[in-house]
Amino acid sequence: MADIQVTRDDVELDAPTLVEGLPGVGLVGKIAADHLVEAFDMTEYATVHCDGLPEIAVYRKSDPAVRPPVRLYVDEERDLLVLQSDAPISASAAEEFAGCVTEWLQANDVTPIYLSGRPAEKDGVPSLYGIATGEGEGLLREAGVDSPTENGGVTGPTGALLYEAQRAGVDGVGLVVEADRQFPDPEAARVILTQGIAPLAGVEVPTDKLVEQAEEISEARAQLAEQMGEAEDESTSARPLGMFQ
Numbered sequence: 001m002a003d004i005q006v007t008r009d010d011v012e013l014d015a016p017t018l019v020e021g022l023p024g025v026g027l028v029g030k031i032a033a034d035h036l037v038e039a040f041d042m043t044e045y046a047t048v049h050c051d052g053l054p055e056i057a058v059y060r061k062s063d064p065a066v067r068p069p070v071r072l073y074v075d076e077e078r079d080l081l082v083l084q085s086d087a088p089i090s091a092s093a094a095e096e097f098a099g100c101v102t103e104w105l106q107a108n109d110v111t112p113i114y115l116s117g118r119p120a121e122k123d124g125v126p127s128l129y130g131i132a133t134g135e136g137e138g139l140l141r142e143a144g145v146d147s148p149t150e151n152g153g154v155t156g157p158t159g160a161l162l163y164e165a166q167r168a169g170v171d172g173v174g175l176v177v178e179a180d181r182q183f184p185d186p187e188a189a190r191v192i193l194t195q196g197i198a199p200l201a202g203v204e205v206p207t208d209k210l211v212e213q214a215e216e217i218s219e220a221r222a223q224l225a226e227q228m229g230e231a232e233d234e235s236t237s238a239r240p241l242g243m244f245q
Helices: 025-039 091-107 136-143 156-168 186-201 208-212 214-230
Strands: 003-006 017-021 043-049 058-060 063-067 070-075 080-085 111-119 128-133 152-155 172-179 237-240
Touching: 003 091, 017 025, 017 186, 025 080, 025 111, 025 172, 025 186, 025 208, 091 156, 111 152, 111 156, 111 186, 128 136, 128 156, 128 186, 136 172, 136 186, 152 156, 152 172, 156 172, 172 186, 186 208
Parallel strands: 017 080, 017 111, 111 172, 111 237
Antiparallel strands: 003 043, 043 070, 058 063, 070 080, 128 172, 152 237
């Protein structure tokens, strides 16, 4: 059965914000999501059992407990949810996954923040802009997030989530940041955390550790980055669109 199964009935949320952290260009979404879960010591809240997701068993070092590959974590005090994924979502499953997640967001009055990297040759601090679904444009203005400077499109499962949110009239935002097209990019993730997620979710996100551990993060994510490069249709990406595309 396709659903999101909440495992913590003792948690009470009031119109929470959800940060989506699927793998994509520069792995900015995954790095940002993993960092939030660790920095805020978030609690596992729900398991995602949408049709088409890979049926694999995930486990952690020094912990024999088996987990599903896609999960939700919660910080009750901050009214914050994070969607964490340990496996790429195939293009064939993206539509069903997006519909499953969006239905749950609507039913639980959740405001989503979708994350995407835009392949770019960066010069200095990576630039960030925001896109919106529903009434999300007001959220971007309030948070001081710039509008796009070019025509573009978001591909992969995050693109499917944004498309479904737009179709369903969900108030949400997408954050697009310049990112390395080949390697994990902790600096781009830091920008998306501090300039986008922090003001949108109304939280302070410590990132000193993220910057200090940039090399360690790159090594730990290298294998997944290679996998995403070999399966580009499963990778979330924001790309410019030509006038006639």
